[in-house]
Amino acid sequence: MHGDALIERLPRPRGRLTPMRALAELTWFRVGGPAEVLFQPADAADLAAFLAVCPAGIPVTPVGVGSNLLVRDGGVPGVVVRLGRGFGAIATDGARVTAGAAALDAKVAIAAAHAGIAGLEFLRGVPGTIGGALAMNAGSYGDEVKDVLVEAHAVDRAGNRVTIAAAGMGFSYRHCAAAEGLIFTGAVFQGRADDGDAVTARMAALLAKREAAQPIRERTGGSTFRNPAGFSSTGRDGDSHALKAWKLIEEAGCRGLTIGGARVSPKHCNFLINTGAATAADLEQLGESVRARVKSNSGIDLCWEIRRIGVIVCRSKTA
Numbered sequence: 001m002h003g004d005a006l007i008e009r010l011p012r013p014r015g016r017l018t019p020m021r022a023l024a025e026l027t028w029f030r031v032g033g034p035a036e037v038l039f040q041p042a043d044a045a046d047l048a049a050f051l052a053v054c055p056a057g058i059p060v061t062p063v064g065v066g067s068n069l070l071v072r073d074g075g076v077p078g079v080v081v082r083l084g085r086g087f088g089a090i091a092t093d094g095a096r097v098t099a100g101a102a103a104l105d106a107k108v109a110i111a112a113a114h115a116g117i118a119g120l121e122f123l124r125g126v127p128g129t130i131g132g133a134l135a136m137n138a139g140s141y142g143d144e145v146k147d148v149l150v151e152a153h154a155v156d157r158a159g160n161r162v163t164i165a166a167a168g169m170g171f172s173y174r175h176c177a178a179a180e181g182l183i184f185t186g187a188v189f190q191g192r193a194d195d196g197d198a199v200t201a202r203m204a205a206l207l208a209k210r211e212a213a214q215p216i217r218e219r220t221g222g223s224t225f226r227n228p229a230g231f232s233s234t235g236r237d238g239d240s241h242a243l244k245a246w247k248l249i250e251e252a253g254c255r256g257l258t259i260g261g262a263r264v265s266p267k268h269c270n271f272l273i274n275t276g277a278a279t280a281a282d283l284e285q286l287g288e289s290v291r292a293r294v295k296s297n298s299g300i301d302l303c304w305e306i307r308r309i310g311v312i313v314c315r316s317k318t319a
């Protein structure tokens with residue numbers, strides 16, 4: 001990767017282009033290599049103008065705050081787009097909330113509560129941005145983005161600004177079919193009027209529940225694997241994800257399993273932890289080892305929920 005050479009081929013935006021920008025410090029896992037070029041657009045018009053003339057062969061990868069992301073040790077070729085201040089606004093109108101894609105989910109939930117809007121409480125404990133929440137159909141404790149989204153705003157790879165109604169997002173469990181090639185710039189959500197103190201109290205209860213169950217102060221990437229499709233609590237059922245990945249991981253004896261600096265969290269075994277000196281390779285190998293053990297124990301193939309991006313470098317430290 002040659003950041004300076006790539007910058008020579010790129011349009012000059014109003015925002016910032018940084019060659020070979022370390023991404024580790026921009027993700028929750030704190031691992032991984034650099035972005036060949038990191039682009040922080042000034043606003044949606046700047047992003048659109050940049051993409052309209054950015055040569056088509058150059059890969060463009062959006063990231064949020066990296067709370068569901070494993071950046072591999074070899075870094076990410078092409079342009080990594082990280083939205084900043086120009087995409088952080090949050091406004092309320094009646095029971096509607098409009099938020100920029102860089103706004104943190106927690107801040108959006110708090111703003112909704114202050115305005116006496118219920119329905120967005122589930123976002124309070126999701127540590128990502130609105131952009132990441134749209135791309136992942138983020139959810140918790142039974143609610144998800146698809147339940148409250150009115151429309152999403154985005155820029156496509158050709159630089160066109162588009163609005164996508166909720167029905168056009170192709171949402172399913174932790175998935176947005178529309179996300180491919182789009183960079184979300186904002187969203188409008190519909191809540192319902194409620195007493196702000198009651199909304200705040202419900203958010204506090206959800207946070208306490210999360211704190212008790214998840215290693216939320218560790219270097220982690222959240223849920224590593226999706227709950228497998230097709231299992232309800234009473235057996236096979238096409239659209240259900242009731243069988244929990246953590247349960248399969250526990251039954252396969254993986255709680256606390258360690259490779260190099262990477263460990264399966266003893267607190268919640270669907271979370272991988274960087275104990276301090278993990279490489280991205282350690283974390284990915286640990287995840288693959290968990291998948292193999294679960295397959296051998298239960299016959300079930302776990303699918304990664306964490307997005308893995310970038311180039312693999314094979315130089316893991318082993319325990």
Ligand SMILES: Cc1cc2nc3c(=O)[nH]c(=O)nc-3n(C[C@H](O)[C@H](O)[C@H](O)COP(=O)(O)OP(=O)(O)OC[C@H]3O[C@@H](n4cnc5c(N)ncnc54)[C@H](O)[C@@H]3O)c2cc1C
Nearest residue numbers: 064065066067068128129131132133135138139140184222
């Ligand atoms: C402690 C912890 C707890 C978590 N709990 C939950 C939970 O309860 N529920 C839940 O759903 N998730 C949870 N997560 C995972 C994570 O917070 C969510 O998936 C979140 O939506 C990711 O947002 P992000 O901004 O960090 O995106 P990133 O992790 O940076 O990126 C995730 C994906 O979104 C894409 N993306 C990001 N921004 C944009 C954009 N603007 N336009 C297009 N694509 C974009 C990226 O390309 C990538 O594919 C948790 C994570 C941690 C660390």
